[in-house]
Amino acid sequence: MSIISGLAVGCLVGVGTLALGKNANTLSSEISNHVLLIVPMIATAALLGVLAEIHRALYGMVAASFLPIFQALTVCVYVIVALVFKLPLSVSNLLTSSLLAAGMGIVLGLVQLRRIMRPWARQPIQLARKSEILAQSWPNLITATSFVVASQLDIWVVGLGGSASDVGCYGLAQKLGSMLSIPITIVSLTILPHIVTNWARHRRLYLQWLLRLSATGATLAALVGFISLAGFGNSIIKMAWGDSYSRAFEVALILGAGQVIFSAGGVSGYVLILLGRQKVAMVSTLLIAGLTVLLAVWAMFNFGIVGVAAAYATSSAVQMLTNVLLVRKFYQLRSNAWFINPLRVGHLLSHVPKS
Template identity: 30%
Template sequence: MAQENPVNGMAALKQKLLSGSMWAFLGKASTAVMVLVVNGLITRMLAQADAGLYFLGFNIALFGAYFGLLGLEQTSVKYIAEGMENQKYNQVISVIRRTSFFVACGTILVGGGYYIAAVFLFGPIYPASEIIALSAFIALWIAGNVFHLLLAEYFRGLQDIRFASIFGGFFYNVALIVGLLVLQLVSKAPISLNDVLGVTLASLIVSIITGWVILQFKLRSVKNKPVQNTDLVSNRVLYSTGWPILGVTLSSFLLQQSDLWIVGIVEDTHTVALYGAALKLTAIVMMPIIVLNAVIAPIVAAKNGQGTLRELEPILRLIGGLATLPSVGLVLLFFLFAEQIMSIAFGSIYGGASLFLILLSLKQLGDCVEWCMWDSDDDGRSA
């Protein structure tokens, strides 16, 4: 059997890294812009209290989705990529089929459990709670988020960064923006929260169906490749890999996002809207770091596989430091023009969230600095 030319192999790797990095950059950057557009449309279309409920429902649905994934989204990337790299195509198909089934079961348990708990347990205790009235929407939102997140990771495991970027948020946000604009044009009565939630779920479903159809075509080409008779990854290995990831993901989400829940408990929905809008806007402070992470992740992975990761550390420290400069500039801009920026982004009524914007932007800047504090003993895990 002819061996692959090392020079050609290195050239192919460089081309893959360059192409993947470009798609990752475009996907992250464009999605960040569109998320701001979506939130700006929602705050202008809905009453302030309803916008607060939307932000709160979004956070609950996202947390439920991470729970329903059972940590198998990142687990699937590992074993799908391993199967593709080693031409174990039966492993690729097997991992996708089984993780899809396990995640579907997890989604039913989490989404159904949330609906039952909200309606039958907390409903009688808090009969006037507005968020409980949205339980059916949120349960469906959880399910949609699960398969939306899982789909992007499947494409990532198949080493198709292009589709991973498109279906990791870009396509969904485009569909949502179009849907919201159409709703605004055709609606004669005041737009309700249920209308916006309906458009959100419809956009999510369109994105998921489109992505899964494309995934099936990609898997068909994988099935046609010669298959090695190799042992498949056992369910026990999938579980043992997924549970620690689930624990880290949930704990990280609670540390970073649970503040909106706390505000929802102690304050009214008007305050939640102000806080949620500021929280959405300050997310762009982290975007230079997130984009940088998406670009350098494959490079770090390649260097780690070659055992030469330490050679990359000085460059990563320098690039990480430079990437914080736009974040610092944004925080200074928020300090100087907080009220004006909130008013332009979300409407004049949201100018009252200027203090939230300043404090939350400082928190995000602290996260940026922490990310850039590369530890020589972390083996590149910070990336």
């Protein structure tokens, strides 16, 4: 599904670009020249994501964490080398490097996957029917789609209701604020298989400790980043981008605060999905995402980009609180960040499974 959707989006970009025509938009001629690179780049990135998920399911945590960032990391290295040695740097070169990096990541992922699976005993297993898989997975598809769409619509709202300056400032603030989500992203990349394993083996106490410890660690890391952003962000923005982007600082602080609050909920949303409450997670995500977009539209026309940022930060807090309360209701697990007494760490470690 990821491969097909990637191809579909890539083809849609190409068709839309060609349909606009060169006279309709001053950028269309430039974009038309890059369509042949954009389409396979999206498809290979989707395949890279599929490989990462397979590795995560097989407890290949190093590969699962490394593959999603391999493409971006390679492009960053290329940009640094090009700037240092004054090599030609263009959109075509960036797209080409991204495509080649995704291809190399796919090769590495497949080689590592073959190495992991080679020693497996070839025993016959009874496969689940496609209808059964679809019945369990369709709420997850809607949940993921609605979450991704809602998280991308804020810049569209700013673009439709504001000026080019608003879009630039909000885009910069969005990138700065999203850096504070890196700790919880790392946690979610590594902890998911452990949730299923420990729940299935009735290790409730250890699972709750694992959820709370990961949420607390991610929140503390995000809080350190937020304090750093509050202390040095304004100076960095003015030094790197100039005074014209000074409005981005306030917006970045609001979005960053939302990320810190969301990190406090840990991986509560994934707990609902993995332990059988997919439809509950779908309904809550759809409701909150829909209300967030409506609130952001109203806030944009009344308070500008600061209002949009406040709407999305509030949404993060509401989503976090909802997920935490639902996990507590259905599974009697406390999955949110909390103060952990250092004196009890030894006692909690005694519950770590020997396997």
